[in-house]
Amino acid sequence: MEVRKLIDSFNYAITGLIYALRTQRNMRIHFILALIALFLSILFDVSKVELLILFFTISLVIITEMINTAVEAVVDLYTRRYHPLARIAKNVAAGAVLFAAINAIIVGYLIFVDDLTPVTLYLFNRIRQSPTHLTFVSLVVTIFVVILGKSWKGKGTPLRGGMPSGHSAIAFSLATAIALMSDNALIASLVLLMAFLVAQSRVESGIHSIFEVVTGGLIGILVTVLIFQFLK
Numbered sequence: 001m002e003v004r005k006l007i008d009s010f011n012y013a014i015t016g017l018i019y020a021l022r023t024q025r026n027m028r029i030h031f032i033l034a035l036i037a038l039f040l041s042i043l044f045d046v047s048k049v050e051l052l053i054l055f056f057t058i059s060l061v062i063i064t065e066m067i068n069t070a071v072e073a074v075v076d077l078y079t080r081r082y083h084p085l086a087r088i089a090k091n092v093a094a095g096a097v098l099f100a101a102i103n104a105i106i107v108g109y110l111i112f113v114d115d116l117t118p119v120t121l122y123l124f125n126r127i128r129q130s131p132t133h134l135t136f137v138s139l140v141v142t143i144f145v146v147i148l149g150k151s152w153k154g155k156g157t158p159l160r161g162g163m164p165s166g167h168s169a170i171a172f173s174l175a176t177a178i179a180l181m182s183d184n185a186l187i188a189s190l191v192l193l194m195a196f197l198v199a200q201s202r203v204e205s206g207i208h209s210i211f212e213v214v215t216g217g218l219i220g221i222l223v224t225v226l227i228f229q230f231l232k
Helices: 002-023 025-043 048-078 084-127 133-153 166-181 185-204 210-230
Strands: none
Touching: 002 025, 002 048, 025 048, 025 084, 048 084, 133 166, 133 210, 166 185, 166 210, 185 210
8 A cells, every 4th residue: 555655656746747847838948958958968078066966956947847836826726816925926936946047057057168168169160250241141131031931921020920030030140140250158158148038028028929939040040150151
């Protein structure tokens, strides 16, 4: 009987984890980033201490996200109406996830920056091109591609709504150009972060879906990289 109860406990726990993965977009993002971080840890052969810190950080983010999901479920079970205390409970739980995610970004940066910097600099030097006009060419081509996409789908305007996201395409095009022309990994990281925030704001405002934003970002990156690579 005790063994059966133990097995049931494991089943309940795994069911809860699967539920969070199926219903929570952020949980899926955390899992994908965790897999990438673990792959990089194998690729760059990090130390045991760094791997321990990495496992702890990943666990912290996933645990806080699951607690946040549980808090939201309990609050929704208690009341569907707006209540200041319900809002506080959800906001505090979400704040815990945000804090854990920021901590994970810092830990990942400190662990992998020394290994990734030579790789990124090598890739940038392979495709970078100093003439400034390439940036404007990339921007114009990106805008044209966005307009073509909007006309093909027949929805939205070049800079509001529809497929793909024009803001995301332009933001990632400029960020990629700056990153390719810069020898500083920190500058490249900051401009890409700004582009990500632009894309995230389009989703949060309800103007674009995640798919439209991701498509726009990929268009901006690919067009810019191709132009910097071939227009030499």
